[in-house]
Amino acid sequence: MPDAINPLRFKPSFARQAGAQLLATVVTTMLFGVALGTIIRYFSTHSRNDSLWIKILIAALAVLATLETVFANHQIYLYFVVNNNNQDARNYIPFSMPAKTACIFLAAFLSQLRNGPSKSLALQRNPNRISRHLTTGRRIDPGRCNSKTNTVMWGRVAQNVLSMYLNGAGTAACDILISITLVIILRSTDLVATRRTKTLLEKLVVYAVNRGILTSAFALLSIFLYNFASGTLYYLIPFSANTHIYIISVISMLAAREGLRADLDRSFHVSDLIMKTMSNKTQDVATSQSSAVVEDTVRSLQYHIFTPA
Template identity: 25%
Template structure:
């Protein structure tokens, strides 16, 4: 016969383990970001800093929660059902991290769709409803005051998890559709788009599955902590998604095809770099800072196989749609921010 703590604090320990592992990954990615992109726009750095602060608060709160219940309250089982304030802090950090990540990817949709409010609005609406319902859920949990009574908040839990999943699914599907319709027929740009689609699917599927699993386990056994195993690490995964997206800007393009020759002019805010490749041999030359009349960084690519000149405009959070002249080809690199 298993211990009565198996489905409660045993599950909490598993959730703590996964959360701390993902926290380590998030902090490594954060450190890599600041080292790799020291000249990124300040607003991008602020977003990354906020993410790192909340993942730290998230990890610290779940660790302190487990320590208080399992160490300080050891020998007082009658007190273990009382909801710790730190557990509420931990829950709310998860919701905040999810909201920030969903808003970030909604911004990517806005950029790729050239500011199409009808395409972007559903993602923002889902994210806002998720965050509002999560706030209500946290308040209701504080009012019930006991873990065994969390089942009384089932309606708001269902609302929060459904809209969280809806936001993740919508963002993933829309990004994939927009990227797919931006294929240019040029091997290099189509390879970039394929990589971006794969990234979009990977980052959306994981958080969606965890949200649905959390909902199913909560409805099944709300008086236990089984649902916390997929729930508690979710905030860390949202942060990892954003940080990984920012970091893969340097590697997403990979090596060009052997027969491709193209120029890349990348404006990194305060500096400009020109890269030329011919038959796979790169030549890089640092240039003086270049000013942009509208403050938009531009990445231009010239392919001798066509008369097309492609440019990625960006706003500091993510590059926009690949604009063009000389042909009908288009492509998109939403993640190539600054």
């Protein structure tokens, strides 16, 4: 039975356990389609000016997102199809469950590594303890919910709550730290940056802050559901979806940077055009002045030659 420190707020049931996992898989698969579309678009239109390590990073994120979706669907297929009539088999954890969890944490690590080194350091805290909460927290048989399985599962809840909090809070804290750092950098450029550079930097900061707000909201929502909807697995929906949110946000930042780079190039072209136009006008003025001097000289010579003394 659940302990007195972490009592269940909802009674475990098939809908709250298996149904929540099914919803999480559906949402994950839908977001994977969106993430895959952004990845394909990135490599087809936005990757030509990026370094090799960024391309490798995006390719690794694509592989992790694909594996997570495959493992999630494999887990659901085993539960609802292969082991549909085998209640004992449902108590065993398939390999796809910890594999999916590993993909989630690796994708978050790589995504945060792309946005700032401080975030990658924060996500390295006790990965074994953090990954253990899913393998133990989902061992309960949603169909039967027998007392023995409940006792084994909820006896470990107190050990896993801290891991879940560290995961979500660490992810949110790293995103917020990156956003604050970018704002500080922006404020430090008030005196040394041109107006054009400052405008482009402001756009990048806005994109980064919006990305941090979105990913932090999903991470904090996982903590909220884990604590206030205990006895259910609905926290898996934002927890699993956050991987694809990270990937979409990273590629969106790269695409936005490409657009800002194009704007910067166009602004230089306009400046060059203005300078060229001014130079041409200066040359035209000089030429017209020289022509006027020559014309006056010729007229003066004609006057002295053809005028009798």
